[in-house]
Amino acid sequence: MNMRAPRGTQDILPGTSEKWQYVEQQLIELSRRYNYKEIRTPIFEHTELFQRSVGDSTDIVQKEMYTFTDRGDRSITLRPEGTASVVRSFVQNKLFGQPNQPTKLFYIGPMFRYERPQQGRMRQFVQFGVEALGSNDPSVDAEVMALAMNAYQGLGLTSLKLVLNSLGDHESREAHKDALVRHFEPHKNELCSDCQLRLEQNPLRVLDCKKDKDHPAMESAPSILDYLNGESRKYFEDVKNHLQAMGIDYVIDANLVRGLDYYNHTAFEIMSDADGFGAITTLSGGGRYNGLVEEVGGPETSGIGFAMSLERLLMALEAEGIELPIEESLDCYVVALGEEAEQEAVRLTYNLRNAGIQADKDYQGKKMKGQFKAADRLNAKYVVVLGERELEQNAATVKNMVSGDQFELPLEEITGYVKQELDGRE
Structure with a gap:
């Protein structure tokens, strides 16, 4: 198959x-x-x-x-x-x-x-x-x-x-078609089979033939501009x-x-x-x-x-070597460590997306190092880290992947902060 x-x-x-x-x-x-x-x-x-x-x-x-x-x-x-x-x-x-x-x-x-x-x-x-x-x-x-x-x-x-x-x-085209037939008729047997048929059905299309384009009769063919x-x-x-x-x-x-x-x-x-x-x-x-x-x-x-x-x-x-201005990056990647953090990551990622932020998370059970590598491959602008310690404080760590700066914010402020920062970049 x-x-x-x-x-x-x-x-x-x-x-x-x-x-x-x-x-x-x-x-x-x-x-x-x-x-x-x-x-x-x-x-x-x-x-x-x-x-x-x-x-x-x-x-x-x-x-x-x-x-x-x-x-x-x-x-x-x-x-x-x-x-x-x-x-x-x-x-x-x-x-x-x-x-x-x-x-x-x-x-x-x-x-x-x-x-x-x-x-x-x-x-x-x-x-x-x-x-x-x-x-x-x-x-x-x-x-x-x-x-x-x-x-x-x-x-x-x-x-x-x-x-x-x-x-x-219509009048000009008919006059030109008649002229084309008279011009190509003596060469009809020298033209490809398609053009022989075109000469009867639509003589204009003989001029558009790729096979016969170098035939001498093409160069001397009557011009439509002379029949307007x-x-x-x-x-x-x-x-x-x-x-x-x-x-x-x-x-x-x-x-x-x-x-x-x-x-x-x-x-x-x-x-x-x-x-x-x-x-x-x-x-x-x-x-x-x-x-x-x-x-x-x-x-x-x-x-x-x-x-x-x-x-x-x-x-x-x-x-022409023109590169289109396409930004291949992710707004925010959510890193989660542990079952409780995973549950919160699902909620936070959903909220980020609803706020118009391009967001993603891990779906393969990777360790923290693997999740950060994934964020790097996706060229994430921000990473939000959720772990047991952060959850106990109802907070998360936000890292700016461009500057390297990172700090903790209350969970309810994460979405608004990331959106404000992204809007400020535009």
């Missing part, structure tokens, strides 16, 4: 989980500042949701989804991305009818894709993402990109590059002007396309230029989508969003 974690998954153990918690709290606080509210959607959805929203021609739907039939003979899929579920909830719960629009949401949670595991790319991975639904204002596009950049910069990352493109409106109509061109200029007003640098990449079928107008990725980050430099990506809300049964509503992998974010922090 194989009792190891499935390939492409990982255990996040104490010592590492604190980094995840810190990063998640920073992202939640950043979302609050931008007035985005948290949404939590099911980990699995009806398969049709992703077929209709993500697109039948995408690698996600064709190759990467974890799909199964439940006991009710329904096709169910573990969510491979977050946008479709958020939009489904937006429609189902009629969030479009709320007075404050656009509806600005964020999510953090696991996603699932069956792909070849490699550094920073797992079969179960965690995404943070935002979606702003209900506005065609290009300043919302700039706001979403600003939030994404702030997320990385707020954690100390500096080797960042915002890459920007426009996919245009007047409205799309103005929209793109407005987005760039808003970024410039915020002092956010960007570079234009006319070949940047998003891997999902529902994007139009703004498309962007944030990449890491850090040495040693790896061959796959993309940290996050997103863009604007129209038609997705209607596709899942809602009213005509535009949206924009992005998603970032927390695994890749932590990789980027490591590549």
Whole structure:
């Protein structure tokens, strides 16, 4: 029997989980500042949701989804991305009818894709993402990109590059698609089997192929920017002007396309230029989508969003040598000697915790020396010692593990004293 974690998954153990918690709290606080509210959607959805929203021609739907039939003979899929579920909830719960629009949401949670595991790319991975639904204002596009950049910069990352493109409106995209078909058709037999199919289903995705990226036809492929109509061109200029007003640098990449079928107008990725980050430099990506809300049964509503992998974010922090300010210590450790002292230690530890103090005690019957060693390993700030002599006097010895000072206090004063001292350190 194989009792190891499935390939492409990982255990996040104490010592590492604190980094995840810190990063998640920073992202939640950043979302609050931008007035985005948290949404939590099911980990699995009806398969049709992703077929209709993500697109039948995408690698996600064709190759990467974890799909199964439940006991009710329904096709169910573990969510491979977050946008479709958020939009489904937006429609189902009629969030479009709320007075404050656009509806600005964020999510953090696991996603699932069956792909070849490699550094920073797992079969179960965690995404943070935002979606702003209900506005065609290009300043919302700039706001979403600003939030994404702030997320990385707020954690100390500096080797960042915002890459920007426009996919245009429907008219512009159709004109560009026709041009791509005409351009690649003479080379069709030279392309990989996936791209031969993409050329028929979604020619834009040929530009995103990893296998054929060095084919000469890629470099000379028609640029979407040459096919933007007047409205799309103005929209793109407005987005760039808003970024410039915020002092956010960007570079234009006319070949940047998003891997999902529902994007139009703004498309962007944030990449890491850090040495040693790896061959796959993309940290996050997103863009604007129209038609997705209607596709899942809602009213005509535009949206924009992005998603970032927390695994890749932590990789980027490591590549830049950034240490997160995580304090690995314990507020107070209670040492007990004897049965009566053990009973009092249980009560005192409980009271300390109820007062908001991080407290612990021995659970292995160790001698006093062993208990002090445990306190040292836990980097305890204070140790409270309970013994027969102390109990006879209804007192305990308190030791400051930083200064080494120690003195006796009445038992009823211990909790208040430790709390006051800890609050004074903050």
